[in-house]
Amino acid sequence: MIETDKKGCKGLLTQRMLLAVISSITFQFFIVCCLVLFRNLSLDYAHWFQETWTTVTSLRMWIFLVILAAMTFLQSVFCSKIYLHSPPYYKSRFTKLCATLTVQNLCLKASYIFMGGILVWLHLSLKGGMYNSLTADCSIIYGTCLVEEYYFLLFSGLWSGLYFSVKTNDSMKYFRFSIIAQSKFLRLRQGIYAMLPKLMVSSMWSTLYYMAVYYFLGSYCRGALLSVISVQTEVEPLDNMSRLLNLTLILQLWFHQFIFILTISSTYLLFEVYLTEWIPFKFGSSGAYSVDASELTLIDVLSMDKIPIMQHLGYLDLVTLAQKEKIRRGILFTLSQPGGHPYNWNCVVQKCIDILKKFSLDFNAITIKPQEQQFCYSTNVLTARITSAQPAQKEHIYHMRKLVPDITPMLSTEADTKEVPYSGMFIQKFIKQKREAFVAYLLSKPLINYIFGEQDDNKIRYVLLNGQLVIWAAEAISSLSVFSLSEDSYGVVQKDVPNIINTLLSVKQVLDKLQKSAVLARKIQADDKLTKEIFASLRSAIKRSLYRIVTNFESYINDLCLESLTIEQLQSFLNYRE
Structure with a gap:
């Protein structure tokens, strides 16, 4: 395999992964700012923009951005192992199960769960209202009471991370290259428009599954939480059907599920947009006698079967020059010097x-x-x-x-075959057949x-x-x-x-x-x-x-x-x- 450090392959992929991470963080920050702007909607425009600016520049928002940047960077490290290597072939369901239980895959799924909880925590904190705290003052009895809706929504973030990690197969990522060359912004917009209906349906199913799970296991979660903190309850439990079918609560639950799936899917979309962007490669100046061996050429990239994304970029550049670039085709048709x-x-x-x-x-x-x-x-x-027994002929x-093809004398091969003991071959063949x-x-x-x-x-x-x-x-x-x-x-x-x-x-x-x-x-x-x-x-x-x-x-x-x-x-x- 061609050395990636020598040929500049590692630098190119690192640069694109880093740009994808930065773009993903910027896009998530833009989504949060838009949600804050919408929630603070008011006819008093000065008050509206002032409240939005105060919320965006708050310490809670910057803590979230730091955590989001760390989690996105961690996911990029895990994804680099998936995107930059050949996809594995799972011979059976057992091998596929073993692949999902690797340390790398488990860490990636754990990052999804953690990020889902952080995302819901941020939205609940920025929204305010009755669901922004785990406890509140009781209205009927004296003391502090549990706000069950808060941890119901907070746990839904962890559930969304678990649901997404189970539904997706991270080890078999397939790159979709753009048929028509477009800018990164247009590809991002088109990709988001295409996946919005699918994400809405997927978040709807995730909401229904979570409500069903909480209906049967909500009492155990509430009992475990009350045993840890000394609070009271003065309202009917949330795992009751009458309280669980609250339309406002269901819409908020679905919204959090949708925002999380949109966040993760847009991150993968940005990785795909940046990594699949077309890049022209140069030809060797004189073929096998090229002086600059450190430059990444088209011939080198076409040989990188161990790094599939680079090989895909090479063939994408090849088909592009073959159909659209006359000057580069002329270089391809020329003869190398010396030698001709x-x-x-x-x-x-x-x-x-x-x-x-x-x-x-x-x-x-x-x-x-x-x-x-x-x-x-x-x-x-x-x-x-x-x-x-012979060296490979090319x-x-x-x-x-x-x-002129090479003709190997049969005498040498017969002499080689006579050296192998017949009894040893018979035993090996017998064991292999029984196995x-x-x-x-x-x-x-x-x-x-x-x-x-x-x-x-x-x-x-x-x-x-x-x-x-x-x-x-x-x-x-x-x-x-x-x-x-x-x-x-x-x-x-x-x-x-x-x-x-x-x-x-x-x-x-x-x-x-x-x-x-x-x-x-x-x-x-x-x-x-x-x-x-x-x-x-x-x-x-x-x-x-x-x-x-x-x-x-x-x-x-x-x-x-x-x-x-x-x-x-x-x-x-x-x-x-x-």
């Missing part, structure tokens, strides 16, 4: 084709049945031993095509299979969630191929057009096979909606890329040295029947 080789183009097309081929191989591995896997293992075991060495049989027997039990079993649907969803790179890779190389007809004066692209067409056709065949699978034939569920959207975008992008190439290279199809089967598959695109 298309270093930049070779690296770009190889990375894109590798992404497309990996996508096809992943889905082919999922669709192969277990019997077919065993058959493939028995027939290809000798080939696997030979290839493992199609490109030093980013140059290797025209696999025992595991298969355990997984045949419905309850064990439900907890520890692996489902193909999860694999398909996991691979599809990484489909954005496939879309951009297909769009980029197809657009570059088309523009090369008029802009590539060296002819460095035409040699790769047949390979590009074959790769895109293989991806199309995989997607056609996937369309008939069970994961897309079922009813749309909450977790399948995003999967189906990505799948539809994938199919459209692959077809659009093939149409783009076939339409512009229609006069040169016979000159591309394509196989007859490939030409037959392209006939549907030539006749516009796909």
Whole structure:
């Protein structure tokens, strides 16, 4: 993996995360100020603005801002571990449960609960009235009485943090990139407008669940609180149905739930807006002989598979220059000096084709049945031993095509295989078969299979969630191929057009096979909606890329040295029947 410190990757991501934190704190402060301004509404404008200014500049408000800044910064630290690393694959429900019980995830959920309580405390303190204190003077008897509505609303903040942490899966964050380039303010406004109806419904369900829980457990909470502080009660308990169905109390409870969910969702939205902002990367000045090795180049970013957000930014920049920037395309089509080789183009097309081929191989591995896997293992075991004993052969060495393949003598491989004792291999194979049989027997039990079993649907969803790179890779190389007809004066692209067409056709065949699978034939569920959207975008992008190439290279199809089967598959695109 490329060193992030050396290439400036860490500095770029740190800067964007810091700007997201500052913007989130500023946005939350703006929301609180608007609420204070609305609550102090009066016809006396001088008194209105004076009361608002006094409340905003009070010590309580600044304490809240300090706590909010600390909690937001802490959440950014936790989120950096989630956003800046590859999303994990949960093989079973048990592994997913273990992932939710990690120290990092538990600390993040605890921060939600704490922040929910702090947020409700601030709003109750700034509002004033009868719900701004836990105790008040009794009106009927002498002494201090408990204001049950105060801790009812205060506990609702803790409940909102718990509810949000349970409903959301923080370890599987999917970045939504803007289709049309927009400013950060427009993206924030559009994102808030889009999520407001969903947040209102979610806060409504959270309110109903909290009222139901308090109806059954409110007496225990009140008894525990009265045992700690020496106060009295002179009114009917709040867990009674007649008092619990107070419309004013319900609206205030829903408002606090909504404000908390809006606060957390806007924080994640700002992280997404800043981290997914397009940034242009430079090309290496002379390819492999580049002097400035500390500069972050496009080729370096495309190779950062361990840092998915950087790799996404690289492919976003690649598809942007491929479709909109003629000057940078000219740099991509030029030859490196010294040597006169298309270093930049070779690296770009190889990375894109590798992404497309990996996508096809992943889905082919999922669709192969277990019997077919065993058959493939028995027939290809000798080939696997030979290839493992040899050093890996690459199609490109030093980013140059290797025209003469290496042929390894069979005598050396036979000598290597004779060194392995037959008895040791037989024992290892026997133990492995018994272990696999025992595991298969355990997984045949419905309850064990439900907890520890692996489902193909999860694999398909996991691979599809990484489909954005496939879309951009297909769009980029197809657009570059088309523009090369008029802009590539060296002819460095035409040699790769047949390979590009074959790769895109293989991806199309995989997607056609996937369309008939069970994961897309079922009813749309909450977790399948995003999967189906990505799948539809994938199919459209692959077809659009093939149409783009076939339409512009229609006069040169016979000159591309394509196989007859490939030409037959392209006939549907030539006749516009796909």
